[in-house]
Amino acid sequence: MQQATEKTFLVVGASGATGRLLVGQLLDRGARVKALVRSPVKLPETLRDHPRLLLVHANLLELGAEDLDVLTRDCDAIASCLGHNLDWKGIWGPPYRLVTEATRRLCNSMNAQHREAPGRFVLMNSAGNSNCDLDEPLSLGHRLLIGLIRVAVPPHRDNELAADWLRTRFGDGSEQMQWCVVRPDTLIDENELSDYRLYPSPTRDALFDPGRTSRLNVARFMADLMTEPDTWTRWQGRMPVVYNQAVVA
Numbered sequence: 645m646q647q648a649t650e651k652t653f654l655v656v657g658a659s660g661a662t663g664r665l666l667v668g669q670l671l672d673r674g675a676r677v678k679a680l681v682r683s684p685v686k687l688p689e690t691l692r693d694h695p696r697l698l699l700v701h702a703n704l705l706e707l708g709a710e711d712l713d714v715l716t717r718d719c720d721a722i723a724s725c726l727g728h729n730l731d732w733k734g735i736w737g738p739p740y741r742l743v744t745e746a747t748r749r750l751c752n753s754m755n756a757q758h759r760e761a762p763g764r765f766v767l768m769n770s771a772g773n774s775n776c777d778l779d780e781p782l783s784l785g786h787r788l789l790i791g792l793i794r795v796a797v798p799p800h801r802d803n804e805l806a807a808d809w810l811r812t813r814f815g816d817g818s819e820q821m822q823w824c825v826v827r828p829d830t831l832i833d834e835n836e837l838s839d840y841r842l843y844p845s846p847t848r849d850a851l852f853d854p855g856r857t858s859r860l861n862v863a864r865f866m867a868d869l870m871t872e873p874d875t876w877t878r879w880q881g882r883m884p885v886v887y888n889q890a891v892v893a
């Protein structure tokens with residue numbers, strides 16, 4: 645197995661609050677990172693000037709198959725931290741299926757390549773989404789409210805569809821393509837890494853009793869998945885939920 649220092653990773657949504665932390669985590673581990681961004685200035689200068697960072701200035705949904713192949717061919721794994729911007733246009737305007745379409749395009753591109761090892765894809769998603777392969781109990785109130793959210797907040801449906809596309813398209817991993825969907829609960833910003841716990845399914849109700857997850861911990865776990873073979877083996881084909889561990893006073 646190659647060391648992280650010999651690997652190349654692609655991060656999409658790299659200019660976002662979590663994406664830039666993931667880029668930093670991967671660079672800190674000695675990896676080469678391609679960061680796909682619409683606006684390079686949104687990445688901090690310390691990252692932009694890093695010798696092992698390749699900035700790709702493009703809109704993913706506008707790239708053709710050939711460009712996607714060039715972008716993904718030398719990558720050991722791809723991570724998506726894409727999310728709809730939290731403004732009127734981002735939530736209710738096109739592209740309505742940003743995360744699903746990006747996931748589909750990137751995975752299909754990797755899947756079409758004859759690779760020595762399977763392509764790997766890590767999707768940042770949400771504890772508010774269920775893994776339909778598992779019996780994840782939901783209260784009646786939760787199911788009713790989620791039904792409303794699906795209609796009123798299109799990005800929620802987009803995140804659900806993206807995770808479900810991976811689950812149904814590749815099962816628990818094919819010879820060509822493997823995946824992991826990371827499900828944080830309410831995102832918070834912390835300056836320091838802290839303890840966190842991973843679970844196969846939510847242990848609390850994401851709508852009525854949400855937990856908290858720091859973006860830094862999400863980035864660290866995503867980087868662990870991409871660089872540590874044991875972590876990948878443990879969680880590939882699954883949808884781990886990440887919670888910050890509550891500090892007991």
Ligand SMILES: NC(=O)c1ccc[n+]([C@@H]2O[C@H](COP(=O)([O-])OP(=O)(O)OC[C@H]3O[C@@H](n4cnc5c(N)ncnc54)[C@H](OP(=O)(O)O)[C@@H]3O)[C@@H](O)[C@H]2O)c1
Nearest residue numbers: 657658659660661662682726727729769770828829830831
């Ligand atoms: N907020 C929460 O509590 C919470 C909880 C659980 C999960 N999540 C999910 O976590 C994910 C990431 O969260 P975050 O806070 O790190 O996200 P964020 O800071 O809003 O970053 C979103 C990223 O997506 C990119 N993007 C947005 N619209 C795009 C478009 N049309 N085309 C291409 N790129 C586009 C942004 O690029 P630009 O910089 O160019 O706009 C940015 O890089 C989201 O999917 C969110 O649903 C959120």
